[in-house]
Amino acid sequence: MIILKEAAQVWGSDPFRAVIKAALEALPIDQLPLQQGLRFGNYALDERPVVMILSCTDAGELVDIRVGVFYHSVIAGCSCADDPTPVEPLNEYCELCLALDKQTGMATVSLAKA
Numbered sequence: 001m002i003i004l005k006e007a008a009q010v011w012g013s014d015p016f017r018a019v020i021k022a023a024l025e026a027l028p029i030d031q032l033p034l035q036q037g038l039r040f041g042n043y044a045l046d047e048r049p050v051v052m053i054l055s056c057t058d059a060g061e062l063v064d065i066r067v068g069v070f071y072h073s074v075i076a077g078c079s080c081a082d083d084p085t086p087v088e089p090l091n092e093y094c095e096l097c098l099a100l101d102k103q104t105g106m107a108t109v110s111l112a113k114a
Contacts (some may be wrong), residue, residue: 002031004098005105011063017053020065020100024051033111034071037094041073045089054095065098066112 007020024032025048034044049071057064072089095112 002013002027002107002109003105004100004107008063008100008102008105011100011102012058017057018111020056020067021051023065024069025049029071032069032109034069034092035092036111037096038073038092039094040090040092041075043074043075043076044092045072047072059099061102063098063100063102065100066095067098067109069096102111 004020004023006098007016007023010016011017029044029046029049032049034039034049038044049069052068055064056068071092073092074087074089077087095096097110097112098107
């Protein structure tokens with residue numbers, strides 16, 4: 001559960017998308033389920049992701065938000081001197097679903113089903 005109080009306060013106004021995007025991009029990486037969304041690497045890097053708002057739907061007391069997240073991963077090897085595993089960052093993308101409570105600003109985040 002994450003707190004997005006400012007986003008809840010501006011729901012229904014023009015700046016909502018910009019506020020939710022900035023709030024999600026500023027979160028510590030471990031508060032988003034990016035590790036579960038990996039497709040190419042096996043470790044999500046602790047770097048600021050880029051968030052794209054895909055949809056926002058009023059669902060009564062909640063706002064259902066779907067976002068696309070661009071981030072990087074690596075293939076973590078054994079760190080041995082002769083380990084041939086490349087260390088270049090790999091581009092990753094996943095979609096997340098957020099359920100934002102309009103009153104409290106509390107939000108649950110989950111990996112979107114494909």
